[in-house]
Amino acid sequence: MSERKLKLLHMYPNVLDLYGDSGNVEVLRYRCAQRGITLEVYQHLMNKPDNTDFSDMDIIYLGGGADYEQQLLADDLMSCKDRIFKAYENKVFLLMICGGYQLLGKYYKDSNGERIPGLGLFSYHTEASTNKRDRCIGNIIVETELVGKKYKVIGFENHGGQTTDVKTPFGKVLHGNGNVRSGETEGYCEERVIATYLHGPLLSKNPQLADYIISKALERQGADSTLAPINDKLEEACRKELLTRLLSK
Amino acid sequence: MKPLNFLTVLFGKAMVKTLKLMGRDAGNFPGLVLWTLNKNYLKVFSCDCPIIAVTGTNGKTSTTNFLNNLFRSLKGKNGKKAKIITNMQGNNLDTGIGSMLLQYCDMNGHIDADYLVLEVDESHVPVIFKHLKLETLVVLNFFRDQLDRNGEVETLILKIHKFLKTYNGNLVLNADDPNVARLGYSNPKNKNVYYYNVEKYEGATDELYEAGEGRFCPKCGEELAYDYYQYSHIGRFHCPKCGYGNIKPYVQLQSIDFENNSFSFEGESYTTKHMGIYHLYNLSAVYAVSKLYNIDHRVVKKVFGKFEVNNGRLEKFETANASMLLNLAKNPVGANMTLRLLNQDKGEKELLFVLNDNIADGTDVSWIWDINFSIFNGVTRVVTSGTRAYDIAIRIKCSGYDPDRITVQPDLDKAAAEIFKNGGTKYGIANYTAIQPTRAALKRYIERKGGEKS
CATH class of the missing domain: 3.90.190.20 (Mur ligase, C-terminal domain)
Known part of the structure; x- marks a missing residue:
C-alpha cells in the first residue's frame, strides 16, 4: 500500500485561535500519525499574501477569534474568496469553528454593531447582541447524523452571535443553546463541511468525528479511506462521564 | 458623621461578627450583602494612608505578598512597625475587599493604617477605586484567563484603560507586555508612569512558543515585531509602523544567574528561592515599587532572599x-x-x-x-x-x-x-x-x- 498523506491548510492560526481551537489540528495530526498517515500542515497568515493553491489541500481549517481580531482579518479573508470557493467546489473538506463558521456566511454583525461582510459561501448570517454580556456560554451536546449514524458531539459554546437561516444544521441540541439562544439546532454541515460553535476543542472528545473528516479527505484522493481502530480508552471514559453528567440533569 | 454610613458600617460589622461567632471566615459575604443593598457601598470607607494595588492575570497574590513584606519593614506613623492592611489570601473582588475593610474600619468607616496593599481582580479595579483613592497601581500582565467568565481579554483591558484616563497616581507597568504597556498612554497628562522589565534570559525564544495575546499594535493595528519572547507574549516588542514599544524602563532586572538563584538591579545583587521567569517579572515590579517608596535595598535584599509565598505557589x-x-x-x-x-x-x-x-x-x-x-x-x-x-x-x-x-x-x-x-x-x-x-x-x-x- 502506498503511503497515505493529507494536506491541511490552517487559516489564520495566530489570529483565530481562541479557546484552544488549534487543538483540533493537533488531534487530527495525532489520529493520522497513529494510522501511519502523514498530515502536512500549511498556514495562511493575515496580510501575508501567498500563492497556496487551496484546491490542492485536503482539509481547510478556520478557528474562532475575538471580535476585534475578526474585524482585522475581514479584508484578507475577502481576498481569499475565489480560492476558498474553488476549493469547496473541488470537495476540499471545510472545518470551521465559531468565528470561522460566522465569516463564511453572508455577514456577521458584531457586539459593537459593526457589520463584517462574510464570504457568502453559505446562506446563513449572524447577528450579535450589542449587550456584551448576552452570550451563550456553557457545555453543549449536539446529536449529529453526519457520520452515518447518530453520534453525540460534546463541546463548549461561547458566542454572542445568533446564527439564523441555516439550511442544513450540523445537529440537534440535546444540552445547551446552539445556533441561537435555547435553540434546537447547532451549526451547519454538508458531506464535506462542518461549521460549528463547538470549542473544547471540538475534535478532542469526539474521535469518530475526527476520523470521519480524515476518511472523507482520503476518499476524495481516491486513497484507501479505512482507518484502523486505535486506543481511545481515555476518550471513551471521558465521553461516558460527561454524557451522564450533562444529560441526566 | 453621616448617619447612613454609620448604619451601613454597623450592619456590616455585625455580619462579620456573627460569621466569626459561627466559626466562619468573613470572605465575600458581608460585602456582597452591602453591595446588594447599595452598589456604591464602598464609599462609606475613608482612609488617609497610601493605597498600593496590584492587578493583572497572573502573579497578583505573590506580588502582593512580597510588597506586604516590604512595607511591613517600614516605620509607621507612631514610630513603630508600619501597620499594613492587605488581602493576602486572594479575596480580590470588590465584595471581598469590602468585607475585609469592614473588619478594620471604625464606626465612621475610617480605616487607620500606614499602608493598604491590595490585590485586585482586573475587572474590579474601576469599581473599587472609584471610592478609594489609589496612590500606586501595579499592572503585571494580561493573559487569556477563564474566557467564559471574564470575557475576551480586550474587553478587560478597555475597562482599565477607561479608569486610567482620569488617573494621575503612580502607574507601574510591565514594559514587555504590549497589552499592559499601552495603559501608559491612557492618560497622556499622567507624569507618574513607570515601566519595569527583565533583561533577555537564556530561555527566551525568537518565535512565540506558548499561546499569546498581544499580536497587534494597540495604537495602529499593525502586527507587532519581537526581538525575542521571554515567555508567552511577554518580550521585547515594537511596532514597525508607529514605533509603539520603544520604552525606557525605570527598573530592569539583570544578570540572571540560574546556578546561584541570583540577579541584579542597578548593580546591586539579589537572590530568591525560585528562578521561574514569571517570578522574576513579579520581583521586578516589586523592586520598582520599592524604589518609588525609597525602601532601603538591604530590606529588599532580605525579603527577596527569604520570603516564600507557599499556599500552592511553588x-x-x-x-x-x-x-x-x-x-x-x-x-x-x-x-x-x-x-x-x-x-x-x-x-x-x-x-x-x-x-x-x-x-x-x-x-x-x-x-x-x-x-x-x-x-x-x-x-x-x-x-x-x-x-x-x-x-x-x-x-x-x-x-x-x-x-x-x-x-x-x-x-x-x-x-x-x-x-x-x-x-x-x-x-x-x-x-x-x-x-x-x-x-x-x-x-x-x-x-x-x-x-x-x-
Whole structure:
C-alpha cells in the first residue's frame, strides 16, 4: 500500500485561535500519525499574501477569534474568496469553528454593531447582541447524523452571535443553546463541511468525528479511506462521564 | 458623621461578627450583602494612608505578598512597625475587599493604617477605586484567563484603560507586555508612569512558543515585531509602523544567574528561592515599587532572599524519599511556567495534574489545549485528577505522550497515593478550585504515610 498523506491548510492560526481551537489540528495530526498517515500542515497568515493553491489541500481549517481580531482579518479573508470557493467546489473538506463558521456566511454583525461582510459561501448570517454580556456560554451536546449514524458531539459554546437561516444544521441540541439562544439546532454541515460553535476543542472528545473528516479527505484522493481502530480508552471514559453528567440533569 | 454610613458600617460589622461567632471566615459575604443593598457601598470607607494595588492575570497574590513584606519593614506613623492592611489570601473582588475593610474600619468607616496593599481582580479595579483613592497601581500582565467568565481579554483591558484616563497616581507597568504597556498612554497628562522589565534570559525564544495575546499594535493595528519572547507574549516588542514599544524602563532586572538563584538591579545583587521567569517579572515590579517608596535595598535584599509565598505557589511537599513542587495554574500561561521549571530539571520525574471545572475555575476547560506539552523532558508517568481528570489526560495523550503511562484518578486522596507510589521527583499542577483540596490531600497523605519510603 502506498503511503497515505493529507494536506491541511490552517487559516489564520495566530489570529483565530481562541479557546484552544488549534487543538483540533493537533488531534487530527495525532489520529493520522497513529494510522501511519502523514498530515502536512500549511498556514495562511493575515496580510501575508501567498500563492497556496487551496484546491490542492485536503482539509481547510478556520478557528474562532475575538471580535476585534475578526474585524482585522475581514479584508484578507475577502481576498481569499475565489480560492476558498474553488476549493469547496473541488470537495476540499471545510472545518470551521465559531468565528470561522460566522465569516463564511453572508455577514456577521458584531457586539459593537459593526457589520463584517462574510464570504457568502453559505446562506446563513449572524447577528450579535450589542449587550456584551448576552452570550451563550456553557457545555453543549449536539446529536449529529453526519457520520452515518447518530453520534453525540460534546463541546463548549461561547458566542454572542445568533446564527439564523441555516439550511442544513450540523445537529440537534440535546444540552445547551446552539445556533441561537435555547435553540434546537447547532451549526451547519454538508458531506464535506462542518461549521460549528463547538470549542473544547471540538475534535478532542469526539474521535469518530475526527476520523470521519480524515476518511472523507482520503476518499476524495481516491486513497484507501479505512482507518484502523486505535486506543481511545481515555476518550471513551471521558465521553461516558460527561454524557451522564450533562444529560441526566 | 453621616448617619447612613454609620448604619451601613454597623450592619456590616455585625455580619462579620456573627460569621466569626459561627466559626466562619468573613470572605465575600458581608460585602456582597452591602453591595446588594447599595452598589456604591464602598464609599462609606475613608482612609488617609497610601493605597498600593496590584492587578493583572497572573502573579497578583505573590506580588502582593512580597510588597506586604516590604512595607511591613517600614516605620509607621507612631514610630513603630508600619501597620499594613492587605488581602493576602486572594479575596480580590470588590465584595471581598469590602468585607475585609469592614473588619478594620471604625464606626465612621475610617480605616487607620500606614499602608493598604491590595490585590485586585482586573475587572474590579474601576469599581473599587472609584471610592478609594489609589496612590500606586501595579499592572503585571494580561493573559487569556477563564474566557467564559471574564470575557475576551480586550474587553478587560478597555475597562482599565477607561479608569486610567482620569488617573494621575503612580502607574507601574510591565514594559514587555504590549497589552499592559499601552495603559501608559491612557492618560497622556499622567507624569507618574513607570515601566519595569527583565533583561533577555537564556530561555527566551525568537518565535512565540506558548499561546499569546498581544499580536497587534494597540495604537495602529499593525502586527507587532519581537526581538525575542521571554515567555508567552511577554518580550521585547515594537511596532514597525508607529514605533509603539520603544520604552525606557525605570527598573530592569539583570544578570540572571540560574546556578546561584541570583540577579541584579542597578548593580546591586539579589537572590530568591525560585528562578521561574514569571517570578522574576513579579520581583521586578516589586523592586520598582520599592524604589518609588525609597525602601532601603538591604530590606529588599532580605525579603527577596527569604520570603516564600507557599499556599500552592511553588510549594514543596516531601515524603521520606519523594518530593513534589506544586504550583497553581489558572490558565495556559500559568501551566506553561510550571512546565518550564519541569523541563529545566534534567532528571526523571512524574507529573500530577488536577483539573476542575467549577464555576470559579471557568467551566470551559479548553484552555488546556493552549498548554505547550511539546517538550516534556524525562516525564516517566502522569497522574490526572479533578472533575475533568479525563480531559487533561486526553490533552497530554494527543501531544504524543504514551497513554499507558497516564493514570486517571478523579478522587484526590487516591491520586495523592498514586503519585507517591514511587519515590523521586514530582511536579504538581492544579487549577483554581483544585489547589486547596490538592494541598489538603497531599498533606493528609504525608501525615499518614510521609515517613515511609515509597
